[in-house]
Amino acid sequence: MKKGLISLLVAPMLLVGTVLSGCGTKTTSTETSGGNGDKPVTIDFWYALSGKNGEVIKKMVDEFNHSQNEVKVNATFQGDYYTNHAKVMSAIAAGNPPDVTMVEVASVASFANSGALEDLTPYINGKDGIDKNDFIPGLLGNSTWNNKFYALPFNRSTPILYINKDKLKAAGLDENGPKNWDELESYAKKLSKKDTEWGFETPIDIWFYEALVAENGGKILSEDGKKALVDSPQAIEPIQYWKKMIDEGAMKMPPGAKYDAWAVADNDFINGKVAMIFDSTGSLNDLMSKAKFNVGTAFLPQKESYGVPTGGANLVMLAKSKKKDAAWKFMKWMTDQQQTIAFSQQTGYMPVRTSAVNSPDMQKFFSEKPQFKVAVDQLKYARPRPIAPGYKELQEVIMNEIQRAILGQATPEDAMKEAVNKANQLLNK
16 A cells, blocks of 8 residues: 555545534435425435446446436546545535445445434335345345444445366466465465466455454454454454465565556456456456456355455445435435346345345246356355444555565564554544
8 A cells, every 4th residue: 555545545545534523413415305396306326336337337327317307417536435435525514515426335334423314214205115124144244333324235246256167277277266274275376386376376465464363263353343353363464465475486576556456456367377366256257258267266265154244335425415205216226126136237236135035037037047146156155344433544554564574574464453543543533
């Protein structure tokens, strides 16, 4: 993580915290749900998906706008999750936020705690409400804060293992992929060619680290979210595991930071330089459409157990919106059964509703493309991302220290001890 970007993220947060003080009490509605005469209510929607997935978002918004004449949505791509996060905070501070936006799930608590988000509970339980129980339970963990419901699951994911099945088959390995950490390492070593091809590659990202810690029986934060626990043996061992494979030449750490590193890993996989990568299920449709080989997907290899964080983003309504009923109408439509089925099939993100997963349409799709079902099946081992108002900044601290350990600038033990010292200062502000 670049320190300049950290400053960019932290500074607007401090400003927002000041601006939003006293915003905890909010009304539940401020403006009409329908149009004003012949004119629809226009709302702004900021989204954070690009490429093919971004095109699907734009198509959905167009369909919503043509499906009725009460609400018109202006959809604007604002960059990836990090960039959109910073822009939303700046817009709130400036007094011109969008009405609806996507928020990466680990940031929901931070936004809600500052008073930036509208409590959706009255809308869910209102006359134009929805059946909250139809959302897949494993995806609701990052929707609430202080017993209030702030976010609707939208583009949700888990990390999965992507496999070049042709490479594994040619190497005499099980083309369905390794089942545990030891097998992942042995497969990766057998599939690597010194400095030209690697068996395994993954960005050194907090999301994948959270998964390995969970599989190893560890935790990132204490139950009350006020103490970091990444100096435990269970949290240190994943870093030692990654570093060992890198030193063996079996794993490549892609250059770059954040999603630039993800893009390198994706390209290396598509170009056949690596045989296996960790990535979001949300990349599935894109990778399958580009790869010239047989793409397989599997659970992340287990350690003590399987275990993955859920991820992706939720839809939230900004507390400062003056068009809340119109915003709710749009959020409700974007997350209903038919939309989540279509969105899942065109991207790889999971359907967010149980009724969608069980629908004949989705079951037929899963039977034809079983790669799309892996993330749904893996949900039984899923857990929400750590929930604490300061986690957005804390995860940058942890990633910095992991990078230092991987690069040999500190031992994993010393790096994680430093991470805990810095993290606890953030959590106890």
